[in-house]
Amino acid sequence: MLSDRNIECLQLAALGYRCREIGDKIGISENTVKFHMKTVKRALGAKNTYHCVSIAIALGVIKPDNRKARQLVKRAASPSRNR
Template sequence: MLSRTYLWDQLADYYQLQSDERRVLDEAREAGLKHGMSVPLFGPLGRVSVVSFASAFDDADPQHRIGHLNALACLFHAAYNEIARPCNDGCERKVALSNREISCVRWVAEGKSSWEIGRILGISENTVNFHVKTSMRKLGATSRIQAVAIAIRLNVL
């Protein structure tokens, strides 16, 4: 399993594909899917999921929208994990983030880097990273984007 987002069109250029892997790509093309992209997602306890996007249009360019599709995949993954998780504790999760943590996660949602957030808030990049990581831990997220998605779903943002 690849550890980062990949475009189907470029797989054979970078990897020695097995016959089964080539068959999957061939069958996708035969089904009319001309361009595709897959996003591996890593959850707690070593769980791995993959979200794939495909298009039948000749002019589709997933590379152009790779950032948006990565974020959408993470949102889907977070939402799926919330739905698929067994309901043992009343299903209503309460997460308390500090005002500074909320500010940092809100700027992450806007696509800002830790350095940019530090400049905006007048704090160091290390302090931003501390607040983002603390938020991720509190939210049970394994990435910044997933933290944003969970915070939105829980009405923290």
């Protein structure tokens, strides 16, 4: 189960923010953001952030409410990406 903070970090990652930017935006350290993202990846069985966002959108955990999030999902699903 994902915490509210896990989902908040994931949603911001889906919008294209990097860990440092997420931390600055929500008032936590970059390392704490990395911890939350690691927890999310483990919970969703994701290999990387792109995969994590794609799974979360497919499961309805987050919504692809902007063009950048949809681009990340397309990039994650692209067969040219090394997995």
